[in-house]
Structure formats: structure tokens, C-alpha cells
Amino acid sequence: DTGVSQDPRHKITKRGQNVTFRCDPISEHNRLYWYRQTLGQGPEFLTYFQNEAQLEKSRLLSDRFSAERPKGSFSTLEIQRTEQGDSAMYLCASSLAGGPYFGPGTRLLVL
Amino acid sequence: QKEVEQNSGPLSVPEGAIASLNCTYSDRVSQSFFWYRQYSGKSPELIMSIYSNGDKEDGRFTAQLNKASQYVSLLIRDSQPSDSATYLCAVNMGTNTGNQFYFGTGTSLTVIP
Numbered sequence: 001d002t003g004v005s006q007d008p009r010h011k012i013t014k015r016g017q018n019v020t021f022r023c024d025p026i027s028e029h030n031r032l033y034w035y036r037q038t039l040g041q042g043p044e045f046l047t048y049f050q051n052e053a054q055l056e057k058s059r060l061l062s063d064r065f066s067a068e069r070p071k072g073s074f075s076t077l078e079i080q081r082t083e084q085g086d087s088a089m090y091l092c093a094s095s096l097a098g099g100p101y102f103g104p105g106t107r108l109l110v111l
Numbered sequence: 112q113k114e115v116e117q118n119s120g121p122l123s124v125p126e127g128a129i130a131s132l133n134c135t136y137s138d139r140v141s142q143s144f145f146w147y148r149q150y151s152g153k154s155p156e157l158i159m160s161i162y163s164n165g166d167k168e169d170g171r172f173t174a175q176l177n178k179a180s181q182y183v184s185l186l187i188r189d190s191q192p193s194d195s196a197t198y199l200c201a202v203n204m205g206t207n208t209g210n211q212f213y214f215g216t217g218t219s220l221t222v223i224p
Binding site: 056100 | 115119143145147153154155156157160199201210211212213214215216217
């Protein structure tokens with residue numbers, strides 16, 4: 001399977017804990033995106049990388065969220081001091097040009 | 112004002128009919144437009160892209176773009192029960208927002224056998 005992969009697929013954590021998600025994009029894709037989706041809503045943009053450079057970050061994103069893409073390959077998204085409102089599906093996507101291709105997502109539940 | 116708007120539905124069509132899904136967007140300088148299909152509990156799947164005014168056909172799917180009216184639509188011909196899903200419209204809005212893709216809330220489609 002040469003699509004976008006994400007790990008873990010599911011995460012349950014307690015409020016206040018830190019969590020980290022990993023995304024492996026399609027190998028030749030230089031653009032990588034993180035989105036968040038809640039029930040009944042479309043994906044909400046979080047951040048965008050071109051190669052290893054983080055070029056855009058949503059103004060809605062609090063300082064508890066951070067993302068990295070070392071060496072322009074895989075990416076990690078960390079959420080510190082999780083809150084119940086962080087419960088959502090976290091989607092990673094990648095592209096070379098045109099519309100991004102999504103991975104299966106990581107479903108986060110904060111208790 | 113939301114950047115991308117879609118009728119949330121639900122839209123129900125009988126099997127074999129044409130399903131018509133609509134999307135409007137707010138930014139006149141938007142350059143590229145995409146349709147995604149999302150099955151319940153799954154991630155969005157890219158099914159169509161369109162960049163120029165007019166129609167683009169791919170199998171049973173036709174995307175239509177009218178930049179003057181800021182309107183993009185998706186037609187699904189000979190609808191099948193397997194087409195039952197939520198359809199998301201996505202727009203890449205101009206150069207000042209870099210490479211952000213804005214998504215609508217999606218239209219839920221049910222194809223009735």
C-alpha cells in the first residue's frame with residue numbers, strides 16, 4: 001500500500017496528557033497537511049508543510065499544538081495538555097500538486 | 112461568511128437517477144476546486160478536480176465550474192447504492208492563503224435501491 005499512513009489509528013487519553021501522532025505521506029509528495037474533523041463538519045485546516053518547512057499554521061490553532069516534519073519525510077503532530085474539546089479525527093494528507101490525498105486518520109478521544 | 116458552502120442535505124435519489132451536488136465559495140481569486148467522497152467512519156477520498164470554467168467528465172462523474180458565479184457542482188449519473196456517502200467540496204483560495212484548502216461541511220447523499 002503506497003498511500004498515506006497514520007499511526008495510531010485510535011487514541012484514548014485523559015485530559016491533561018500529551019499525545020503525538022505520526023503521518024507518513026506518499027513517498028514522492030513534498031506537500032503535507034494536517035486537518036481536524038469533527039462529526040458533521042468538513043475537515044478544518046491545521047497546518048501545512050512544503051518539504052521540511054512549515055509554511056502555514058491555522059490562526060485557530062492554540063499553542064498546545066505543534067507539528068514537525070524533519071527531513072521533509074514523515075510528520076508528527078503533538079497536542080500538549082489535551083482538553084475534551086480536542087476529541088476529533090486528525091487527518092493527514094499529502095500532495096505533489098493539486099488536491100491532497102488523505103490518510104485513514106487518527107481518532108482521538110479525550111476523557 | 113463561510114468560505115465554502117454546501118447544502119448539507121440529506122439528498123436522496125433513486126438508483127439509476129442523476130444526483131446533483133452544489134457548492135458555492137466566497138473568494139473570487141480561487142484557482143482550483145475539488146470533490147471528495149467520504150464514507151461514514153472513513154477519511155475523505157479525492158474523486159474529482161477542476162481548474163477551468165466548464166465541465167469535466169470522469170466516468171459517471173461530471174464536475175462543473177462557473178467562476179463568475181463562484182459555483183461548482185458535481186453530477187453523478189446512473190447513481191448506485193455504493194455512491195451513498197457524504198460529498199465534500201474543497202477550494203484552494205488564492206495566493207494570499209498559500210496552499211490552504213477550505214472544505215465545506217459536506218452533502219449527505221443516499222441512493223435508494
